[in-house]
Amino acid sequence: MQIETLLYIILAGIIALSLALFQYVYKSKKRTKVHIVLTLLRFLTLFSVFLLLINPKFDKITYFNEKPNLLIAVDNSESVKYLDQDQKTRDLVAFLKENKSLNERFNLEFFSFGKDINTLDTLSFNEKQTNPTLLFERFSQVYGNSIAPLVMITDGNQTYGNDYEFAAQNYKHPIFPVILGDTTRYTDLKIEQLNVNKYAYLKNKFPIEIIAIYNGLDDVSSQLTISSGSTIVFSENLTFNKEHSSRLVTLTLPASISGVHSYKAELKPLANEKNTVNNIKNFAVEVIDRKTHVAIISDLIHPDLGALKNAIESNEQREASIVTPTEFMSLSYDFQQAILYQPNQSFKLIYDEILALNINAFTILGTKTNWLEFNKLQPYMQQTVTNQYEDFQPALNSNYNVFIVDDLNFSDFPPLQTEFGATTFSIPTEVILYKTVNGIQLKEPLLLTYEVNEKRAVILNGEGIWRWRAQSFLDEKSFHGFDNFIGKIIQYLDSNKKRARLNVSYESFYSGNDNVILTAQFFNKTYEFDNTANLEITIKNKENDQSQTVPFILRQSNYQVDLSGLEAGDYTFTVKARNENISQSGEFKILDYNVEQQFLNANVSKLQNLASQSQGTSYFINDTNTLIEQLIKDERFATIQKSTKKVVPLIDWKFLLAFIALSLSAEWFIRKYNGLI
CATH class of the missing domain: 3.40.50.880 (Class I glutamine amidotransferase (GATase) domain)
Structure with missing residues (x-):
């Protein structure tokens, strides 16, 4: 409380006492017990009124302990399941949640990540893309001003976004990767990359570039084939060894028929090869008849x-x-x-x-x-x-x-x-x-x-x-x-086509890891956008004749439907408005490709570098007890005592008003009882 306010209170007390004495002692010339009580009540009333006007305040400081945050981000992508680490990961997450010492030391916050980040509910390991970069971008914004070490449970394999090792430099807290997988090196052949133009022009040739990689020590040979349906359109024998572990194959294929054409590039597997999924890559080319x-x-x-x-x-x-x-x-x-x-x-x-x-x-x-x-x-x-x-x-x-x-x-x-x-x-x-x-x-x-x-x-x-x-x-x-x-x-x-009330925008084909999103616009009879339309799409798989109907969702100035969960194959679709006889049909192809199944091992070296540059430590999933001990003993993650300062009134005005009313009432009754009114 300020000295100035204290002086006001003292002055208020003197004035209140002076007024009370003037009325009941000096003016009445009596000093009976009744007058003394009345003087006291009048003093309390006046002093309370003055306090209400002065409204004295003081600083209230409260202290509390703030535990550091421990962020636990779990890789929910399909590669974890493919490396047979899914159950171990679930067990580890359950162990961390129930660990008493860890919960006493930290505020535990669990997240799962794939192509995006979500608060951890359940682990399904069905994400088709992995983008760890988002962890460091978003956590830097949210936890930049607090203590927040990160435990990153992952195989370290990235399929989407910018390189997370460089993005982590913006995260100012230690990172502790828990590595899912091992360092065992398996003999493996794979198509590392396939480059091809999305479009080709009728009666031209389109180029294809294939990079094939070999991991192993022995001399091996394989056959690279490219097929369209049951027809092999290209074949070449390739040899690999420890010194020559990669081959670049370039070729051209003719674009003789317009439309979407799908192809499959395949390396013949080795006898002892563990992962044969990454030996195959499907691709498609749309042949158009003019440019x-x-x-x-x-x-x-x-x-x-x-x-x-x-x-x-x-x-x-x-x-x-x-x-x-x-x-x-x-x-x-x-x-x-x-x-x-x-x-x-x-x-x-x-x-x-x-x-x-x-x-x-x-x-x-x-x-x-x-x-x-x-x-x-x-x-x-x-x-x-x-x-x-x-x-x-x-x-x-x-x-x-x-x-x-x-x-x-x-x-x-x-x-x-x-x-x-x-x-x-x-x-x-x-x-x-x-x-x-x-x-x-x-x-x-x-x-x-x-x-x-x-x-x-x-x-x-x-x-x-x-x-x-x-x-x-x-x-x-x-x-x-x-x-x-x-x-x-x-x-x-x-295009000079007649304007339509229903317009659907889509691609001729999608890669297996792409988001399959179709957009549509629907207009009323005066060609104004109708945001009350009820649109739905019926999708049919050409191979097994299975169909499903999915509603569109309004997104600002258009309607969208996400079909990313569809399996690879050829599909026909019909979009229609339920309340009107208006529809549009088309077809598209989803290529069979799962980037998460292209990995044989965890990316151990990248995760170790990530830990080193952030002053953290990397652990394999079997060493998590050591991780917990380090986190608990690490002095960088100490509990911080913080204080909050609040300016609060000395007396609650509601109680003060009630006291004034009570004091005045008591004074009135005493005066009435003693015939002073």
Whole structure:
């Protein structure tokens, strides 16, 4: 309590006593017992009122002990079961949970991890991917300011994400890996890597690159075959020994029939080989009968051009060439689409040529656009020319219904720059992105599509789209989101199909370890997105005719269904709306491949390095008693005494009010009883 407050209390007591004495002693000139009692009651009343006004407070300090956290992360991937360590792992987790000494020393928190991290409930060992990097990224955020050693129960084999050994450098606490498996080296042949393009073009040849690895000491030989169905399309004999333990095989196969074709690459197993699963890799190639060639026409040198070219060519079905207007005029028949980047007076012949060739165009406008000339070159859009520029950020139109647009967090993207002024259109348009300024959404379009005379067009009214691609990479650690967004625009311009109320987006084939996710959009009769639709998908396996029906789940501006649990095989599907007679069918293939079954041993050296660099210790699963002893005795993990300081009132105002009421009541009754009222 402050001295100033204490002085106020003393002064309040003096004033209260003075007022009480003045009323019942000095003023009445009597000093009977009744007057003394009344004086005391009046003093207590007045003093309590003054205390209520002063509201004295003091600091209350409480002390408590905080035990260190012990994070226990358990590998829940299929490789643990494949290495026959699943039951040992369950027993270890149960032992740690019940260990009395460990629970007295630490706050135990259990997690399981595969492709993601979850609070540990039960261990199923059915995760198809392993990404230990997430442990260090998320635990660093949550437990960065507390003591939190990590016990990592795993075989150390990673199949997904960035290298966890480097990611662990950001985790500032000791790591104690418990290694599932042993160091025994088995003789093994495996296909380490198979590289092949996802797409090939009809009547061309597509390249395949295979890296085969041998672990062993003796000289061995095997046969590498590639088959399609029951037909062997390639065969080669390979020899290995201790010094030459890897072989690189390159070949090409013909793409003679359009469609999806699946293949199987196989190394003939050795007589004493323990793991033969990693001798086989399935892959598929989609043969397409044409390739979209896009012309990016510009008189400028700008980073937007490179961003567009890279985004378009991320899909091997497409090729982009950056050309000047003059070059386009001599090569125009080689292109199926055109991107007109910031048109000027030299584009007059370009517009005439595009009209003659009847190809669709994507126009990008900005600060280098000759607006007066652009307004003359085409009749559909007219821009007010102010010769002033403004930065506009994008805002996604969730009601856009021409094709499925995923939200890439557009509102957080850098602004694009373009002419300041009103824009008018003489035809109906569909807006993908609106302009926003300082967080206020305008009714003006930033990105839009339109159709006229069976021709499609897209207009982006802003330059600087290369920043969007860079921001997409920063957000997702990949260009895939942005490239897919541009790819959908190119696909829209590449097709003149009639608009449908139900649109389904999916891949022709999926790898066995990929997420099999299909997305759909459903529109009402006025082509507005319907978020109340009841969509379901019926999937049928072509081989065994087994089928199942799964509902779609609404995800912001589209519907999604996750079919990642399906077995490898060929599937047909039908998506339909329950309340309307609208459906769409298709087919896809899931390749048979389980990356978790490619390992023979635990990655002992990597886990030992991980422990060493974090000042922890690695243990095999049979040495967990030693681990527990070290954790309990380690002085780095001491219990910390902490304190909390709270400013609390000296007296509860509710009790003080009750006391004032009681005191006044007692004074009134005494005065009434003695005839003083």
